[in-house]
Amino acid sequence: MAAAAAQDAHEQLLHLKLAFLAGEPPACVLALARKAGGGSVTPDVQNFLLESCIGNKADGRQNCTYATTILKKIIAEVELSSSVVIDGLYEEFVERMLSKAKDSLLNRADHIYKDISFLSSTHDNNSPRLLSVVARLSCSSNMLEGDTGCSLWPASLFLSEFILSYPKVFSKKCCFELGSGVGLVGVCLNYVGASKVILTDGDASTLTNMKANMELNNLCIEQEDSTILKESTNKVECKYLSWEEVSERDLWGYQLDIVLGADIIYDPVCVPHLVRVLSMLLRRDGKHGKTNAKTGDEFVTEAPVAYIATVVRNVDTFNCFAKAAADAKLSIVNVTSSAAPSNFLPYMLSYDRSSVQLLKISLLS
Ligand SMILES: C[S@@+](CC[C@H](N)C(=O)[O-])C[C@H]1O[C@@H](n2cnc3c(N)ncnc32)[C@H](O)[C@@H]1O
Structure with missing residues (x-):
């Protein structure tokens, strides 16, 4: 029972991460963040977003405008529900706002990299879904x-x-x-x-x-x-x-x-x-x-x-x-x-x- 719940939680966080990487509309990412937190964007989910999604700038392909919009929506939702916004989220938001200004100066703001991950359909309680193929695509927001x-x-x-x-x-x-x-x-x-x-x-x-x-x-x-x-x-x-x-x-x-x-x-x-x-x-x-x-x-x-x-x-x-x-x-x-x-x-x-x-x-x- 506990193993199944852990598996479920793992899958929900995976979906949240993949939706972010696929450049899903912010409202959809927010819906998945809420679901992963059992109805609200908990500090744990905020941390996950920060560490595994938004904060992961290793390959430099993220679009600042997109990440900033997600951050803004998450912060607004958590503040509105009078819950705790973790400090890291505010700090990341400020940093992103500055990069966003640079992005628009370089005229790069209209393209976004989308990682489309297709999940294998074989899934049982012992083995999590595996990523079978990931396509990386530069797409226009226009x-x-x-x-x-x-x-x-x-x-x-x-x-x-x-x-x-x-x-x-x-x-x-x-x-x-x-x-x-x-x-x-x-x-x-x-x-x-x-x-x-x-x-x-x-x-x-x-x-x-x-x-x-x-x-x-x-x-x-x-x-x-x-x-x-x-x-x-x-x-x-x-x-x-x-x-x-x-x-x-x-x-x-x-x-x-x-x-x-x-x-x-x-x-x-x-x-x-x-x-x-x-x-x-x-x-x-x-x-x-x-x-x-x-x-x-x-x-x-x-x-x-x-x-x-x-x-x-x-x-x-x-x-x-x-x-x-x-x-x-x-x-x-x-x-x-x-x-x-x-x-x-x-x-x-x-x-x-x-x-x-x-x-x-x-x-x-
Ligand atoms: C709605 S998009 C679909 C793109 C892609 N197949 C997809 O589903 O994501 C239509 C595509 O057809 C191409 N297209 C439209 N009219 C065309 C034409 N007369 N000759 C060749 N390509 C055309 C467009 O350039 C565009 O890439």
């Missing part, structure tokens, strides 16, 4: 920066959970993502052993940020024209790809198995172009498809499939996509329930998993 591609969207969290839940689907497969944004899906594809990972985006500043993120995760970036790329495994290619501009020729040479996309169906103007790109990528022909090794027939190929995670914000836009896809002879199957991913992000209160739909798309034969 959701519109880089044509929305410098922020992390819930659909890519869902797609990443899907990849980690069904690793065999992606292992040893050549995976090609559209509208990759900050690149989280690429980190997960690498983790499950995809033979090739090609991330693409049509926004130049998003691409620059994505490449920096791949380096942050120790993933090797290959140049598009590199011959080594064609033979090597576990390399990430970050490619400029605009759905409006891309031609068949730009896609020659990619022997794709799986096409991916997260939160890319939202602009009705882009929909016809997106469907055109999907049709090109999913086409079963010698240029793109893979020869089926089992049949040995060079004309019979395994057709690639696409997995698109999407939040339906506007039904008309989604219907427009569905119609354009049907006209292009693409089959769309909603696999949200039948292929539901595990919950690897239990500490992320801001992530509404139920808002995301997962579509499996293939070319009708």
Whole structure:
């Protein structure tokens, strides 16, 4: 009984720390701090925040504005409840206020490093949850920066959970993502052993940020024209790809198995172009498809499939996509329930998993 309670307390503190590192909204971090303290932010929880979260500046990647906001909220909440605010919290707040001023002078305040930790789902009373994969991402606090591609969207969290839940689907497969944004899906594809990972985006500043993120995760970036790329495994290619501009020729040479996309169906103007790109990528022909090794027939190929995670914000836009896809002879199957991913992000209160739909798309034969 006591062991189970200790395990529970340990897990709540772990969730608090991971939420802070993931840059969760301050209200969510505060909610977890309250939960860890049994209803209030106790001095023990304040100490934990100070020592394990806010005070841990070892790698110098923390965003002062974010940490200062968390501190401010915690201090205000504890003062309001007439409880004790530990001295260290006040001291850290003052120090942070000074660094924050320096940050804004250097114009670094708009980006935040997020550590997205996926927790293994195997959990019993004897062994705590283990961290299976952690992706480090520089993200903008301005959701519109880089044509929305410098922020992390819930659909890519869902797609990443899907990849980690069904690793065999992606292992040893050549995976090609559209509208990759900050690149989280690429980190997960690498983790499950995809033979090739090609991330693409049509926004130049998003691409620059994505490449920096791949380096942050120790993933090797290959140049598009590199011959080594064609033979090597576990390399990430970050490619400029605009759905409006891309031609068949730009896609020659990619022997794709799986096409991916997260939160890319939202602009009705882009929909016809997106469907055109999907049709090109999913086409079963010698240029793109893979020869089926089992049949040995060079004309019979395994057709690639696409997995698109999407939040339906506007039904008309989604219907427009569905119609354009049907006209292009693409089959769309909603696999949200039948292929539901595990919950690897239990500490992320801001992530509404139920808002995301997962579509499996293939070319009708
Ligand atoms: C809402 S963001 C999603 C980013 C990422 N997949 C995620 O879920 O976190 C949409 C992404 O699609 C890209 N995008 C939008 N329109 C595009 C187009 N016409 N061609 C190529 N990329 C486009 C944007 O640059 C942005 O990175």
